[in-house]
Amino acid sequence: MTSATELFREARDFLLEHREDYTTAYTGFRWPRPEYFNWALDWFDEIADGNARTALHIVEEDGRETQLSFGEMSVRSSQCANWLRVRACAPRTGSSSCSATRPNCGSPPSRR
Numbered sequence: 001m002t003s004a005t006e007l008f009r010e011a012r013d014f015l016l017e018h019r020e021d022y023t024t025a026y027t028g029f030r031w032p033r034p035e036y037f038n039w040a041l042d043w044f045d046e047i048a049d050g051n052a053r054t055a056l057h058i059v060e061e062d063g064r065e066t067q068l069s070f071g072e073m074s075v076r077s078s079q080c081a082n083w084l085r086v087r088a089c090a091p092r093t094g095s096s097s098c099s100a101t102r103p104n105c106g107s108p109p110s111r112r
Contacts, residue, residue: 004042007032040077048074 011032018025034042048055051070058066068076 004032004034004037005046007034008037008043040081044070044077045074 011029015025015029018028048070053070054067055070055073056066056068060066
């Protein structure tokens, strides 16, 4: 586990511990400020590592169901990030998504 993950986990645990004591939660909580933090890598991938529990459960109108575990969602997230990176869509400072200013960002991959 990364130190950034540990900082956010400690903050979360503090709020959970004091969830019924507003004054303590309000006055004692401080947002972690790690030098570097990436939600996908430092939080979600840490939760997903070896986690076979259902993270996403989709039920279509016709009754078809799709269930994906936390681990499967992590794999798909990495695939998407790598797909964007290949197309030079890696976030720049102050930007977190592809935009019209990046013409080499292709169309997203088609659904299978």
